[in-house]
Amino acid sequence: MRLTHSQQEAIRSSVNSVIGAESRIWLFGSRVDDHKQGGDIDLLIETDRVLPNRVASLCQLEGKLIMRLGDRKIDILIKDAQTPEAPVHRTAKTQGVPL
Structure with missing residues (x-):
């Protein structure tokens, strides 16, 4: 995995503060x-x-990550309880690495 320990921690703490500590995170x-x-x-x-507004959560998380990791390309998929599972979700979980 090509993320430093501090980058991994920045991602985990940002996700925990925006989405919640029970979130599961995959790098793919x-x-x-x-x-x-x-x-x-x-x-x-x-x-x-269930996130009340997934788009708002996504924007808030992306902003937090850019502030912590610098201005770089970050692609984020958020799957909450109301999001139907799509092939991209399955691929990310099977080919990705949990953080």
Whole structure:
């Protein structure tokens, strides 16, 4: 996994403060492969709660992550209790790495 310990902690603490401490986080995409270089940070955030406004939560989380990690490309998928599971969610969980 090509994230430093401090980057992982920044992601976990940001997700916990915006989405909730019970959230499950997966890193997927090119950052999982230690042999690649560059690439954006692809995250799947899953919660059993219903988020009142997923778009607002997504914007708040992305802003927090940019403040903590710097201005970089971050792709975030949020799956709450009302979001039907899509193939991209299954792929992120099977090919990704839990944080």
